[in-house]
Amino acid sequence: MFAVSAVRIDPKDPLSGLELGERDEPAPRAGWTAVTVKAAALNHHDLWTLRGVGITEDKLPMILGCDGAGVDDDGNEVIIHSVIDPRDGKPSILTEAYDGTFAQKVLVPKANLVPKPAALSWEQAACLPTAWLTAYRMLFRNSGLRPGDTVLIQGAGGGVATAAIVLARAAGFRVWTTSRSEEKRARAVELGAHAAFASGARLPERVDAVMETVGAATWSHSVKSLRPEGTIVISGATSGAMPPAELTRIFFLQLRIVGSTMGSLDELKALARLCEATDVRPVVDSVLPLSEARTGFARMEQGEAFGKIVFTL
Template structure:
């Protein structure tokens, strides 16, 4: 059984920390006895996997660790399922994203880049027949993050305008596709002309260079870039508008501009991943509307190093999918 494993922290060279093994290592924290095995049919690569190889969020004492958060496969009863990657504490009774002890698969327990992954039965969501295993495997992290930002945290209604900062990334691409399908007017920014054109092809109504003066102020901004775009995000909002933040790839300490926030009564809302119920709704939304994640390539797990290298270099349009 092939497994893709992080064997050591390697901050400067994540590929040096990756091994493809013939079998999964014995986990440092054995999964609880009531978890069930899922036969993996497809698993998707995320930037989380690259950060894990660099040792961010995955300390050396937890290695070797099977990588991977996202997967679709078959449960012990023969049902086609999608794995929800957010693991809450068994004693937690609220929404799992608010559990301070939550983790993702591949942080404490082995991940999805193997022939089989063990997960709590409550974390399994039925896979719609309309979605392939490869398509469904792309949804539980980046797409779920985008779904929660747009439909749970923003307060947006069809017909309103949303600005997506940094078009081209996995979450931003999902925001464009989901937003357009839901009847939102989606505007995007990107430094790369090719990525701006790609966003327009995917359904964005307009694309601008970062910091550009917009034709009008927007109802909400989806922010994953952080410091480099924060000032523009606040200036782009109409009075009473909302900026939803789920990442800060360019830095996490921008100028707050509190005078603008309170004078225009802006809302700043954080958003992290999503719940099992939101993943279920996302899957049904895709099945109903025909929206599908972009799949850049489908590769065997034995070629995981090639997939990670492409992600590190930014040579990806859409999702990279690994199959056993």
């Protein structure tokens, strides 16, 4: 079967380790099912894998792709929850210990399948399991926000950030966001942000919570933008993970720092129901055939995307 794999680790030139070509179809496994993939979304996690983060050379080659939607062995249209719990070991996500969704077929536990809402296209459905699920948990489980509160979403344009903008607006929050790009700021407002500011800009007032996925480049701004006893929810650090700690401000203003990773199977089901019951839809930057995956990876690496890059089969 055709697949996109990581075959080599190179922190400085990650795309040099990307291989497009034939791989064996997954072998049957008790309690698991093969899903014929219709669409799969690209995540920064796939780039980090090529850089050697969360994986070692002995696990290669590894088929990439955390997000996917397709048809299972019984003919059901499904979305794949990518967190694999082996019951007898450490949970991991696809591409860490198990081959991912950038292939014609992917093998996953039957318990990891969620019915695809008919209202969503394959491309939209494929966006939900990682970035959109991450944003859902950040906002609705970990932020402490209530309707009417103000949330700052750093780095408009990224998959989690665009998801957070749409979901936060739908939930009745006042939504502010930042970006270095004037074009991305304008598009964020079109998505539903009430205001968009240049990265690092002084805000009109302090916010109740910050959704932080950028890391070193925005951390100080996130801390300084937060009201006393406010919350920063962190789910990533795409610009680097070692910013100044700002410890004095954190303890003096009694700020709350919460880590957030992915989301549960039940949360993915709830997110799918939310999309089915409302006009909330994932933001798709571009759709490419899987055979052109290298173009999508390059677009993400260069920071050009606004929303999710999706591969179709």
